Amino acid sequence: MRQLKADTVSANLIASSNNQYGPICVYQNAAYRWLTLAQNAQSNITIQGVMSLNKNEQLLIAVNQCMLLFLLKTAEPLRVLNLGLGTAGIERAIHYLHNKTAYINNLAVFDSVEINPAMISVAKHHFNLPANHTVHLQNAELFVATCTRTYNVITIDIFSGDVHQDFLSNSVFWQNIRRCSGLNAQIIINLNPKTGKELQALLVLFRLHFSCIALIEFNEYKNIVVMLSQQSLVHINKEEIAHSPLFKTWAPSLHSDINSIYHIE
Numbered sequence: 479m480r481q482l483k484a485d486t487v488s489a490n491l492i493a494s495s496n497n498q499y500g501p502i503c504v505y506q507n508a509a510y511r512w513l514t515l516a517q518n519a520q521s522n523i524t525i526q527g528v529m530s531l532n533k534n535e536q537l538l539i540a541v542n543q544c545m546l547l548f549l550l551k552t553a554e555p556l557r558v559l560n561l562g563l564g565t566a567g568i569e570r571a572i573h574y575l576h577n578k579t580a581y582i583n584n585l586a587v588f589d590s591v592e593i594n595p596a597m598i599s600v601a602k603h604h605f606n607l608p609a610n611h612t613v614h615l616q617n618a619e620l621f622v623a624t625c626t627r628t629y630n631v632i633t634i635d636i637f638s639g640d641v642h643q644d645f646l647s648n649s650v651f652w653q654n655i656r657r658c659s660g661l662n663a664q665i666i667i668n669l670n671p672k673t674g675k676e677l678q679a680l681l682v683l684f685r686l687h688f689s690c691i692a693l694i695e696f697n698e699y700k701n702i703v704v705m706l707s708q709q710s711l712v713h714i715n716k717e718e719i720a721h722s723p724l725f726k727t728w729a730p731s732l733h734s735d736i737n738s739i740y741h742i743e
Contacts, residue, residue, distance in 0.1 A: 480698075482512055486523050493604055499594045504604050506531070510538075511604060513565050527565025527605070534606045535574035536728075537567050540696055540735035541668055544703040546571060547694075548631045548664040549724055551713050555586035559629040559658070561618040562636035563592035565600075566607040573608045581724050587629070589614060591621045619645040622654040630660045635668040647680065652687040665706040677702070681742070691742040697735055715739055 485507045492511075493504040503514050512528040528538050537543045545568055560568050569590060576582040590613045592598050598615065601607040614621060618636055632655060636643050645651045646667070655665060665688070671677040681704075684691055688706040692714040695702055705711055719725050720733035 482507075482510060482525055482528065483523050486512075486514060486525070493600065495596045495600070497594070497596050499596065502594075502596055502600055504600060513600065513605070527567055529565055529567065529570075529605050535570050535578075537571050539699075540729070540732055541699050541701045541703060542567055542635075543725075543729040543732050544694055544736075545633050545635065545666050545668065546724075546728070547703075547705065547714055547719070548666060549575075549581060550718055550722055552664070553630060553662055554582070555584035556582060556631060557587040557627065557629045557660075558585070558589070558631045558633070559625075559627075560588075560590045561621070561632070561634045563590050563597055563601055563607075563613055564635060565605040566590075566611075567605075568633055568635070569601075569607055569611050570605075573611065575724075575728075587627060588612065589627070589629075591616055591618045593617050618643070619648075619651055622651065622658055625654075625658040628658055628660050630663045632659055632663065632665045634666070647683065649683060649686065652683065656687050662709055663707065664711075667704045667706070668701055669704055670701045680704075685742065689743065693740045693742070695737040695739075697737045710743060712741055712743065714741075 486505050490505040490507055491503060492506045495502050500515055505512050509531060510528050511531060513526045514523050515526055530536050530538060558572060572588060576585040592613055592615065595615055598613055659665065671680060681691065684706055688708060690707045690709060690711045692705040692711040693702060705714055716733045716736055716739060725732055
């Protein structure tokens, strides 16, 4: 989707807003609608999310597709928490898989958390956030500190531009994630560490709270996806992804878009 940066021009701007959290701009061409938090030169643009106009339910970028890897091995009923709404890609995908396919049969709980009211409005009006979906207008750090539910899937995709939030490096945050996640829970995080030292520090922190880690690197993206669990994650591998009936249909090129998957157990 990097080619969309060239189309991030005023002629394609369909909506914009600005509040205490900064600018939000929505662009559209013949095939896609996308969101950026940048308002200056093209070189400063970071595309936060993309939606196909023809297949709204599809996740188009390998990093985002990996946020569904919990479906390789999961227990139902699903109790899902998504921290960071963005363009509602996870929400559209999971609701579609539950309502329109046999890949998710029992979706007991699905909560999202978003701190920016303008982002929620944009997701509703421009990115087809399902009408019946629950979004908590709250700081994600505070939400997990006070949550009373237990989830078996927690996805975390919280960025400001290309920088993730400081609390992801806070041990108390991960203690709270542990508290509101079940024994068999899978935690999936989209990260963009700037240095090897930063990544190493995060992995050391994760290992304090979770027995098993899978780290996914991509061929074309600097982001990495990290999965955490108290149960083995060795089934998270390129061969399993390539042969999964869901991913064959849903993301047929994902296994080849992944460079390497490393396990720490």
